[in-house]
Amino acid sequence: MTPSAEAPLQGRAAPRIAVDAMGGDFGPQVVVPGAVEAARGQDLNLVLVGDVRRIETELEKLDTSGLAIEVVNASQVAEMGDKPSEVVRRKKDSSIVVASRLVKDGAADGVVSAGNTGATMACGVFVIGRIKGVDRPCLASIMPTEQNPMILTDVGANPDAKAHHLFQFAMLSDALAHTVLGYERPRVGLLSIGEEEGKGNVQVREAFNMLRSSTLDFVGNVEGRAIFRGGTDIVVCDGFVGNVCLKLSEGLASSFGRLLKRELTSDFFAKVGTMFSIGALRRFKRLVDYAEYGGAPMLGLTGSVIVCHGASNEKAMKNAVDMAATSVRNNTSALMAQRLSENCDLTRYSRRQAGDCA
Structure with a gap:
C-alpha cells in the first residue's frame, strides 16, 4: 500500500472510492487521469488498485498536489474472457477483487471499474x-430524454x-433517482406493450399490481416509444429487455450521428448551414454521449458499485467516480x-421472514 499524496485516508469524512485501475480497454493510462480529475473536482479520497508501478507512472504525469490518493497493489487482472465465478474464486488478488474487498472491509465506500462486467457484478454480490432484503441486485442506466435524465433498470x-424482482428494481432505482439525480418523488413506469392496465405478459401484470400497491409514485405502464419523451423518471423491466433497449438506443444514437454528419457535409449549402449550427450540434452530441453519465450503478449492494463501459475514456471515468462519490455522500x-x-x-x-416487517 503506497501513499501517493500527503493527505492520508484515515480520519477523513469524504467518500473513499476504490478504482480498478487495470480495468477497461486502456487500463491505467485512461483510468488514472479520469479518477484523479474526479478527485480534483470534489472532496473525495481515491484508492487506485492494480499494478503499483504502472499506476505511479501515470500519477507522475499528473498534478496530484493536495489530493488524497492511495495506491493499493494487486498482482492479477480479471481479463475480459474470464468467467466471473473463476475471478472471484481463483483470481483473489485481481484488481477488481481487491478493490471490492476494500469496500467489504470498510477501507473504501465504493468501487468503480471498466473491466470485466460479469466479474464486477460477481464481486458486488x-x-x-447485498443489502438485507434484496433478492437480486440490478444494473441501472441513466439515459437522456426530451426533458430530464431518466433511469432504465435492469439493463443486463x-x-x-x-415480478417481485421488478418490484425491487423499482424501489432501488427510486432511491438512486432521489439521491443522485435529485428527484424529490421520482415517477416510476413499467415497460410494457401497451399503456393500459392488463397489458403485458404475466411477469409485467403481476409487477403492475405490486407497484400500484407500493409507496412509490407509480404512473403505470410505459411503451417503448415513450421512454425518451421524459414522462417518467424510472422505467423498469427485466435485464433481457433492458439490455436490448440500452444497446438499441446506443446503436440508434451512433447511427443517427453518422447519418447526420453525412447529410451535413453532402454539399456546399449543407456545410454552410452546419457552420451556423455547430454549437447546437455539439450540445446534442454531449447530450447523447454515454460518457456524460460515467457508468451503470449496480443497485442493491451495501457499497456503491459503478460498472463502466470497457471503452470508457477519461471523461467517462471521471463521471463514474463522481457518481460513486455522490451516491456515498447522499447515503x-x-x-x-x-x-x-x-x-x-x-x-x-x-x-420468507415475516418478522422483518414488524
Whole structure:
C-alpha cells in the first residue's frame, strides 16, 4: 500500500472510492487521469488498485498536489474472457477483487471499474454483499430524454427476473433517482406493450399490481416509444429487455450521428448551414454521449458499485467516480434499505421472514 499524496485516508469524512485501475480497454493510462480529475473536482479520497508501478507512472504525469490518493497493489487482472465465478474464486488478488474487498472491509465506500462486467457484478454480490432484503441486485442506466435524465433498470444483470424482482428494481432505482439525480418523488413506469392496465405478459401484470400497491409514485405502464419523451423518471423491466433497449438506443444514437454528419457535409449549402449550427450540434452530441453519465450503478449492494463501459475514456471515468462519490455522500444504500422496509409486506424476502416487517 503506497501513499501517493500527503493527505492520508484515515480520519477523513469524504467518500473513499476504490478504482480498478487495470480495468477497461486502456487500463491505467485512461483510468488514472479520469479518477484523479474526479478527485480534483470534489472532496473525495481515491484508492487506485492494480499494478503499483504502472499506476505511479501515470500519477507522475499528473498534478496530484493536495489530493488524497492511495495506491493499493494487486498482482492479477480479471481479463475480459474470464468467467466471473473463476475471478472471484481463483483470481483473489485481481484488481477488481481487491478493490471490492476494500469496500467489504470498510477501507473504501465504493468501487468503480471498466473491466470485466460479469466479474464486477460477481464481486458486488459475493464480496461486497447485498443489502438485507434484496433478492437480486440490478444494473441501472441513466439515459437522456426530451426533458430530464431518466433511469432504465435492469439493463443486463437479471435476464430471467420475476415480478417481485421488478418490484425491487423499482424501489432501488427510486432511491438512486432521489439521491443522485435529485428527484424529490421520482415517477416510476413499467415497460410494457401497451399503456393500459392488463397489458403485458404475466411477469409485467403481476409487477403492475405490486407497484400500484407500493409507496412509490407509480404512473403505470410505459411503451417503448415513450421512454425518451421524459414522462417518467424510472422505467423498469427485466435485464433481457433492458439490455436490448440500452444497446438499441446506443446503436440508434451512433447511427443517427453518422447519418447526420453525412447529410451535413453532402454539399456546399449543407456545410454552410452546419457552420451556423455547430454549437447546437455539439450540445446534442454531449447530450447523447454515454460518457456524460460515467457508468451503470449496480443497485442493491451495501457499497456503491459503478460498472463502466470497457471503452470508457477519461471523461467517462471521471463521471463514474463522481457518481460513486455522490451516491456515498447522499447515503443511497441506506435509502434503498428504507424503501424495502416501507414496502416489506410486498417483497418475497418479507414472506420468507415475516418478522422483518414488524
